[in-house]
Amino acid sequence: MAPGVGLRRRLGTGATLLLRELSAFGVVGAACFVLDLTLFQILYSTVGLGAVTSKLLASAVSTSVAFVGHRYWSFSRRARSGLRREYALFFAVNGLALALGMLMIAAVRYGLDQESALVLQLTNVASIAVGTTLRFVLYRRWVFLAPVAPDEDGPRTTTTVAAPPRPEPARP
Known part of the structure; x- marks a missing residue:
């Protein structure tokens, strides 16, 4: 085995x-x-x-x-939902994780008035851990969509997920 x-x-x-x-x-x-x-x-x-x-x-x-x-x-x-969509969401998620890390460091530095390099570096490491967890979860949920199911007769295929249909405007 x-x-x-x-x-x-x-x-x-x-x-x-x-x-x-x-x-x-x-x-x-x-x-x-x-x-x-x-x-x-x-x-x-x-x-x-x-x-x-x-x-x-x-x-x-x-x-x-x-x-x-x-x-x-x-x-x-995972299913493919379009390169542009995935790339834009990927950068948005990374921006969110970066902003969260910066907020954590700012809160410790200015909110708690900590100037120690050790305290700020520990906060930086914590922010990287939180950001990494956030990115992994959001990549799986929003950027790279649910896995494609295997075909009954053959190997996995990738599909493009279509956008939901737009509602028709009301007519008088």
């Missing part, structure tokens, strides 16, 4: 899919975290761009790479 087959049987299809998505999500996230840090350092130290510009460009590139990794690997077994 291949390694992990017994575990997959015991967990069931839903739990196996969740474990697969969570594992891939972690790998893509870690790789993009390293990419973000590396690009920031190169743009700021070597290229000579400003800190904010470097962070903005590094974040834009790493978020785009994360989108590709999540769309085609982490959540590859």
